[in-house]
Amino acid sequence: MPKIAALAVVCVVCLLVGKPALAEIIVSIEEVTPSDGNLSDGDVAVINWEIEATDGESGEYRVEVEGDGSPDSGDLVEDSSGQGDFSGDISGSTTVSADDDLDEGDGDYVIYVIAVDDADSENYDFASTTLSLDNPPDAPEGLSVDIGDQKLFLSWDSHPDNDIKKYYIYYDTDSGLEAGDYDGSGADDGSSPIEIGDQDDYTMKGLENGVTYYIRIGVKDDTGNVSPLSAEKNGTPQTVSGLAELTGEEGGCFVATAAYGSYDAPEVRVLRRFRDEILLSSAAGRAFVRLYYTHGPRAAAFVSGHPLLTSAARTALAPAVIGAKCILAVPAGARAPAVFAMALLCGVCVALFLRTIRRRTDGFSNGAN
Amino acid sequence: MRTALVLSTILAVCLAVLPQDALADSPINFSSSLRVGFMLPETEEFEEVYDQNYIFIYGLNFGWKIVKDLELVGEAAYGFKDGKGIAESGEETGEEYRLHVVPAMLGVLYRLKFYENQPVVPYLGGGGNYTYYYEGRKEDSEQDIDGGKWGYDGFAGLEILLDNMDKRAAGAMETEFGINNVYLFYEFRYQTMDDFEDEGLDLTSTIHYMGLLFEY
Numbered sequence: 310m311p312k313i314a315a316l317a318v319v320c321v322v323c324l325l326v327g328k329p330a331l332a333e334i335i336v337s338i339e340e341v342t343p344s345d346g347n348l349s350d351g352d353v354a355v356i357n358w359e360i361e362a363t364d365g366e367s368g369e370y371r372v373e374v375e376g377d378g379s380p381d382s383g384d385l386v387e388d389s390s391g392q393g394d395f396s397g398d399i400s401g402s403t404t405v406s407a408d409d410d411l412d413e414g415d416g417d418y419v420i421y422v423i424a425v426d427d428a429d430s431e432n433y434d435f436a437s438t439t440l441s442l443d444n445p446p447d448a449p450e451g452l453s454v455d456i457g458d459q460k461l462f463l464s465w466d467s468h469p470d471n472d473i474k475k476y477y478i479y480y481d482t483d484s485g486l487e488a489g490d491y492d493g494s495g496a497d498d499g500s501s502p503i504e505i506g507d508q509d510d511y512t513m514k515g516l517e518n519g520v521t522y523y524i525r526i527g528v529k530d531d532t533g534n535v536s537p538l539s540a541e542k543n544g545t546p547q548t549v550s551g552l553a554e555l556t557g558e559e560g561g562c563f564v565a566t567a568a569y570g571s572y573d574a575p576e577v578r579v580l581r582r583f584r585d586e587i588l589l590s591s592a593a594g595r596a597f598v599r600l601y602y603t604h605g606p607r608a609a610a611f612v613s614g615h616p617l618l619t620s621a622a623r624t625a626l627a628p629a630v631i632g633a634k635c636i637l638a639v640p641a642g643a644r645a646p647a648v649f650a651m652a653l654l655c656g657v658c659v660a661l662f663l664r665t666i667r668r669r670t671d672g673f674s675n676g677a678n
Numbered sequence: 679m680r681t682a683l684v685l686s687t688i689l690a691v692c693l694a695v696l697p698q699d700a701l702a703d704s705p706i707n708f709s710s711s712l713r714v715g716f717m718l719p720e721t722e723e724f725e726e727v728y729d730q731n732y733i734f735i736y737g738l739n740f741g742w743k744i745v746k747d748l749e750l751v752g753e754a755a756y757g758f759k760d761g762k763g764i765a766e767s768g769e770e771t772g773e774e775y776r777l778h779v780v781p782a783m784l785g786v787l788y789r790l791k792f793y794e795n796q797p798v799v800p801y802l803g804g805g806g807n808y809t810y811y812y813e814g815r816k817e818d819s820e821q822d823i824d825g826g827k828w829g830y831d832g833f834a835g836l837e838i839l840l841d842n843m844d845k846r847a848a849g850a851m852e853t854e855f856g857i858n859n860v861y862l863f864y865e866f867r868y869q870t871m872d873d874f875e876d877e878g879l880d881l882t883s884t885i886h887y888m889g890l891l892f893e894y
Contacts, residue, residue: 455772456765462772512817549763551775552727553813553823556879
């Protein structure tokens, strides 16, 4: 009986300690350079890793791209540092190349550092990190420029990248400049470069007829990468006519055109801008424009037929042109007070003028008496 | 879609004015036609701006028989065309234009009808017209120009009586709607629209119309 008990005890002990415990391998990633994991074509990332072999195990380490963390499930990193042997604790670094290893285009790649025990291929561990490949967008293609009246119509091919955030319109009156040298101005939407959203066309307004503008466009993606600029195109805005105008029907700023002799005269352009930007933004202004367009053609026909009246019309329009220029020079947000101030000033001037006339008339009457 | 809507409106108006209680043997006093066609302006500039040489138009025509085969006719039509403006240099530009035309005509028409149920009826006529036009620029509505042009027109056409093809349906049309005859017609028209050779826009055109004519 004691023999049986002793045998049982021995068996239990053997079960508990007789089979050696599974040795543990622990893999960890200590540092990744660059720390944000973002790479572009031509870049490399360096992954510093560490393997702890608690019982001094030896085996093989592999650094794989994608896969699921098990050995040979992904693509082995091509650099020689992507594979090697270990025996006991070890630390090392592996270089991952954007060109050689991240070859599926822009996106995220999971990199696994895997250590496998030589004695038991089931005994392995891994640690992972993510690298992002994000190349700058290619230069936009297919830019075309159609001319318009004080405007240019731009269009281009839709960009193949799906993370395009903004387009930039670079313009200048000189040709063949570098990106930073395009400093054109005068367009309604501002100086070069004009920032717009992700779209395939754009109308540049507020340009000067007869001036050639050179245009290039660039794009920026979600992560801030900027593309090279597109090929340069150019266009010269000109006066444009539809069928009615081509065949001699009148349109536009009738009286001013008649007075200044050309639809493109600087004064006429100022008045047109004033009409579009100031008058048409209010109900009263729109009513005035409607009234003007009803009676303007008749007045213009009358003015253009009499040279004396043409000069008189210019004189009469001069204060309006100056006032319009002043108001248009004010930033858009402060134009309402500027219009009010201008109206007040005009009122005061008229009152002073009338008062002077009255005084002179009274003086003349008193003198006569 | 817009064309279908306009045509269905014209049809509804046409049916609304038809005498519902007319009898099969009632005298024929009126006619109405629904028509579609191509207006071909003669001016060379039209094709420069609008790329093609025609405007698709559709219209409605009413006639009142003064005497047996002589009718007083009134007509209104509408059409539009999209195009691109021409720069001073003569280049085509990106400025988009749309021209609307509404020709209206008042005139007389004479049918060469020699006997009842004549299968093919030639006709001719003429009158005066007024065409309202509106040409607008997409990007700058203040450049829009509109106006009207007076003119005269002459036309000739052929009507094919459809009643002979299905006499039963023709009978039903008479009893149900009071429509005595239905014709398919083709009409050629020459229409001056130039304020009698005044300066400015000249929309003088030849027009080819097809449509259905109802006599009641």
